[in-house]
Amino acid sequence: MNFSFQIANRYIRSKKGAKFLSLISVITIAGISLGIAVLIMAISILSGFDKTVSENIIKFNAHINISGFSSKNLPNYDSNYKIIENALRGKYSSISPYISQKVLITKTDFTDGILLTGIDSGYAEQSLKKILVEGNLNLNSNEFNVIIGKKLAVNLKVMVGDFINVISMRNDEIPSLSNFPTIEQFKITGIYESGMAEYDDIYAYVNFETAKSIFEIKNEVSGFNINVKNISEIDSLKDKLQSILPYPYYTRGYREINKHIFTWLELQQKPIPIVLGLIIIVAIFNIVGALLMLIIQKTEAIGVLKSMGANRKQIIQIFVFQGLFLAGVGIILGNFLAFILSWIQNTYKIISLPSQIYYLSSVPIFIDVKVYILISLLGIILAFLASLIPSFIASRIQPIKAIKFN
Structure with missing residues (x-):
């Protein structure tokens, strides 16, 4: 097994046993998965509104x-x-x-x-x-x-x-x-x-x-x-x-006849970049914060690794691997959570709407595989970039000072 990956795998887990993740890792994964799920759900709901309303209008007009x-x-x-x-x-x-x-x-x-x-x-x-x-x-x-x-x-x-x-x-x-x-x-x-x-x-x-x-x-x-x-x-x-x-x-055309409805749909999509930006910022802070806390906990261990010959590249790889692992697990769980919630809503219509205001009697959610893939790829890229900052900080730690840290 790759040296950097093996060390990263050990750092992710709790001290008490190799079978469990550390509390910091669990909190980070939970934050990322919720952010991914919220983002997928927001886009899926807007797509569902646009698709369902358009289909109803075309079906009727x-x-x-x-x-x-x-x-x-x-x-x-x-x-x-x-x-x-x-x-x-x-x-x-x-x-x-x-x-x-x-x-x-x-x-x-x-x-x-x-x-x-x-x-x-x-x-x-x-x-x-x-x-x-x-x-x-x-x-x-x-x-x-x-x-x-x-x-x-x-x-x-x-x-x-x-x-x-x-x-x-x-x-x-x-x-x-x-x-x-x-x-x-x-x-x-x-x-x-x-x-x-x-x-x-x-x-x-x-x-x-x-x-x-x-x-x-x-x-x-x-x-x-x-x-x-x-x-x-x-x-x-x-x-x-x-x-x-x-x-x-x-x-x-049918869009001109129902212009007020399509204008309303376009208006609903305007806040999406703001929501997307906020969720991205929260996810980045989650990863950066988790890795910085881990660096503080493992400062002495980093010093020992460097004194034993580990170079800066290997130290960077350790924390980048850890950031990608946390993000990967969070993204998978976020996708699963978004899919389950979407399926439940589409099947049982739990969230209802006043049809005279929203043109529909329940919240429609369009499950689009492309949305899931694109958001997952975006999450991985951002996780990689977010991991670089604390990884470079860890790589610059001097062995002697690190060993004396505690």
Whole structure:
């Protein structure tokens, strides 16, 4: 066994027995493992938020939305549908027109305002089917069926099979003596849960032809929902569509539509460099402090080693090996702790969140192997650099003074 490594191994262990680590070593390892675990958890939680929220938004929304400026309906949608189709040149997976209008829904003594949207069967299969938790997608054109969000269902105290009243304005205008609102009764055939309370509370879906009928709309639509085959092409395709479609067509990607959510996510990531810096400083002080205390304890032994012929390089290696050992054990334990805590949270949802504020009902943690590897490598590099300072101090100790130290 290498001389420096053998001495370092003996210094790490307690005086009472070779089977146990010294108290200083245990405290140092505990500090490093906690720091590594906290850092991995912080990055994993932020990654989990970004990934989960993005997936929920994409799952619920189309990649590209085309609507009218100031919520105006779009005329001649048949001809413009062909323009959109030709512009995308097979790069889309679906193009679905929709009709959307604000309505009031009532059930016994509860009334609420929602956005009632008429969709075709293709969009229902592609988007709503993924998040449907109760009932089915039975939105036939000859039946007044509706699919609502889970939060709205809780507020209304309804379930699949119940009926609700929908009050809508003709031509999307304020009701008057000459413009009475229409009142229709809809049967709830499905309940969806997107994972984001702000969507589940205000969006309800009916058949496209049913929406045209109750809103008295003929050759117009509120917009188009487009899903593309390659998400990386969303921005370029969106810009292309905007350049060829006439006023009042307005094209946006899913990130623009939900800009407030993604801005909030970016804001959460800003403190990470500060947290990272503080944890690194604490870890460095842990290693430096532990090695300096060991040097004080082993000053006489260092003097004996040097008097027996140990050179400066070997003394430096002894304490660098010790620093790397402490860091290595701490990093392994920190990785294990972070993984166990992440698995427990993802499995049992112990930490819950108010979904109306955080868009999610529990803290999501994304377990990314790359994050674990990068943080572990960073920890090893910092441990090596931190070990050099006390190692050089130990190597400069003079044998005679060291032997007389105690």
